[in-house]
Amino acid sequence: MAALCSDARLVPRGKGQKTRWTVEGDPTEGALLVAARKAGLDLDELQRSYARCHEVPFNAGDRCMTVLSRDQQGRQLLITKGAPEVVLDRCDRVRWGGQVMPLTPARRRLLEQRSEEMAGQALRVLAVAYREDGEAGAPLIFAGLAGMLDPPRPGVRQAIARCHAAGIKVVMITGDHPATATAIARELGILTPGGMVLTGRDLETMPDEELDRLVPAVQVYARTSPQHKSRIVRAWQRAGGVVAMTGDGLNDAPAVKEADIGLAMGQNGADVTKDAASLVLADDNFVTIVDAVEEGRTIYANIRKAIRYLLGTNIGDVFLTATAVLAGLPLPLLPVQLLWLNLVGDSLPALALVKDPPSPGIMRQPPRQVRSDFFAGEFSRQILTRGVFIGLGGLFLFALKLYLTGSVAAARSLALAGLLAGQLFHLFDCRLMDGGGQGYFSNPYVLGAGVWTVVTMWLTFMSRPVRGLLHTVPLTGSDWLLATVTAATTGGTALLLG
Known part of the structure; x- marks a missing residue:
């Protein structure tokens, strides 16, 4: 009977032994059809024998579905399926042991108990009732309970x-x-x-x-x-x-x-x-929803990393230039050198940070407030602190070289090397924020950006055509060591200060 009170269809796919059946329509109704087919019923013959005359679709208010059918002799059959408590309230008889008997309070309690037991086993329970004369609104005959297990998907x-x-x-x-x-x-x-x-x-x-x-x-x-x-x-x-x-x-x-x-x-x-x-x-x-949450958090964290990197490096450039001018020193970087610094030190590393994989702790962080300030708290302080120390490192190198040699070109070259080295340390520092710690080799793009920075640093001071374009001079081994140590020291100090 439940197979007649269904809008789902079983559709064969393939031929012969490779035939596979799929459900079109509601999965719960499809499960009833599968059970009927496994019981040996010919669904096509059943539907031909009982033509549907009228249907009251399932709705959340009534929590049941009713179908009125007519067989080939013109006899009507009304079938209802739905929530057990709803269907039981519409019945005054029950099919018990192959016979129709009155639905006594004792039998009702037994059916309700059985329904509760099935539900307690995580089964979705439906009750089915019928009336052979098709009279709408008249008491029904309770036919039985159907329990369906809808196991959760893996994961x-x-x-x-x-x-x-x-x-x-x-x-x-x-x-x-x-x-x-x-x-x-x-x-x-x-x-x-x-x-x-x-x-x-x-x-x-x-x-x-x-x-x-x-x-x-x-x-x-x-x-x-x-x-x-x-x-x-x-x-x-x-x-x-x-x-x-x-x-x-x-x-x-x-x-x-x-x-x-x-x-x-x-x-x-x-x-x-x-x-x-x-x-x-x-x-x-x-x-998929949870994976999307993780992906969204990762994208947000990577945007923060890229913005922190870009703002920090640019604050360092501004701090160096402004402080040198206020101190009465020569311009520490030429416009073409600043442009080169932004080109080779900012663009690719920032793009590489956006490709960072999810950090191990990204799904153990509490949700952020919807109206929270993007730059609130430690984030803005980290940007400012790191930028100032990058600028301080460049200013120290510029002033020291200018004092020792008196050459503005040499001082500018050493300051430029110090800024590039500082930005390289800052690149890997940014990966540690927002629960980072994926490992240095987890993002090949960042490694590639680091190699790119090192190669361009070498070309900036060792390639004659590039030196002529940027107005730089060759650096000695001690210059390279001094620039690296200064960048590491200022970077480490900024990291300790948060």
Whole structure:
């Protein structure tokens, strides 16, 4: 009977022994068809024998679906399937041991107990009832219970654990029986000791003030309607949370649209829900959501690294030039040298930082506030401190060389070498921020940028054509050592100061 009360279809793919069957439509209804086929029923013959006359589709309010069919002799058959408690309320008889008997209180309690036991095993339980005369609104005959196991995809439990470590609260909102939702939530790690389970009936009698108070502790909502889901989203938003809501069916569309980030399933999601969503998951996999969070955090962290590097190096250039001019010294760098410094020392290293892989601790960091200042806290201080020390190193080298030799060209060359070396140390320093520590060899682009900086440093002072273009002079071994030691010392001091 359940096979007749279904809008899903089993479609064969391939021929012969290689034939594979796929479900078109709702997976739950498809599971009923698969069970009927495994029981030996010919689904095509069954549908030809009982032509559908009328259908009342499933809706979250009634939590059941009803179909009226007529056989080839003109006899009507009304079939209802849905939540066990709803279907039982519509029955006055039960098919028991092959016979139709009155649905006594004792038999009802036994059926309810069996339904609870199945739900406690993480089964999605449906009840089926029928009436052979097809009279709408008349009491039905209870036919039986069907339990379906929808095992979580591989990696979902681990993905939920990653969410918890990242400070992301995962809440289950479902129309399933509370016992089913509780069992699944415990299996996945969503429901933890001390976590609360609320039902739609609880929400209907609960004022907003009480829901706002309880919402941080509630981890599972069962037997919910579309209105309940939207109300839960609004409660979390009032609590200051950024709410991401996932869904696939028509009933999920309002809450998906109301959430800060609406996620719809691309394979099994309803078109209305996809239109209401901000993002559509192509593979319908929760793990993909968590991977996207990690990728987003990585992109954000890498942008911070690149901005810190660029601003720090440019503050160093400005500090060097401004301090030298205020001290009455000659201009420490020519315009062409500044341009060369920005070209070889800024562009490629900053781009390389954007390609950094995720740091090991990126998913153990708490979420940042939506309205948090990008430059707040230590970030701006790190930029300023590192930039000033890069500039101080260049100023020290320029003044020292000018004092020892009296040559402005030699002093400018040594200052330029010191700035390039300082930027090289700063490049690897930036990789340590925001929980970095992936290892020096985890990003070949940064290594390539470092090699590029070293090669251009050598060309700047050792290649005659480049020296003529940049107005530099060759550096001695002691000059190279002094520039390197100065860059390492100022970089280490800035790192210690934070």
